[in-house]
Amino acid sequence: MALDTMSDVSDEALLVLFANGDQAAARALNLRMTPRVFAQAMRMLGNRAEAEDVAQEAMMRLWKIASQWRQGEAKVTTWLYRVVANLCTDRLRRKPSLAIDAIPEPEDGQASAAEGLQDQARNSALYQxxxxxxxxxxxxxxLRHIEGLGNPEIAEIMDISTEAVESxxxxxxxxxxxxxxGRRDELGYSDG
Structure with missing residues (x-):
């Protein structure tokens, strides 16, 4: 199957196709999933190199289980988010201090340098x-407010109840x- 014809194919179907030897399905799923798992790892770890390692490890684990995947039991995204969360948690436990200040903010075409600095200060404050x-x-x-996932999916990823997610x-x-x-004025959120 050609890569451009795979945009409408579900993640689960792509994984099954890969397990049956379809390399185009693997490429399509990799292109679809890797940016998402990298972004989740980056937000959790705050370190680009570690986030890349986690994303690569998560995708490798997905490829290894592809032949045993049972469609309908779980969503590929849910499974991957859980793997990434677990890998990040393991890394965070091994590293007691997280240097959030060292995270460079990605360039995104800010309207002005002042706005860029304001956004950077807000992001830095949020990550801190x-x-x-x-x-x-x-x-x-x-997972809820940055990744935009729903509570039931978060509950499945974290292996807890929906009520626990809400709490x-x-x-x-x-x-x-x-x-x-105490940082509202400093971050440009003053009411006046």
């Missing part, structure tokens, strides 16, 4: 505040609001 959250709260907040995200949001409350 995220780093202070307990690990499970941080993971839930990132973790609510506590995480409160902790973030508290951590950032």
């Amino acid at each position: 505040a995220l780093a202070t959250l307990p690990e499970r709260q941080r993971q839930a907040v990132i 973790l995200t609510a506590r995480g949001k409160r902790a973030l609001a508290k951590a950032l409350a």
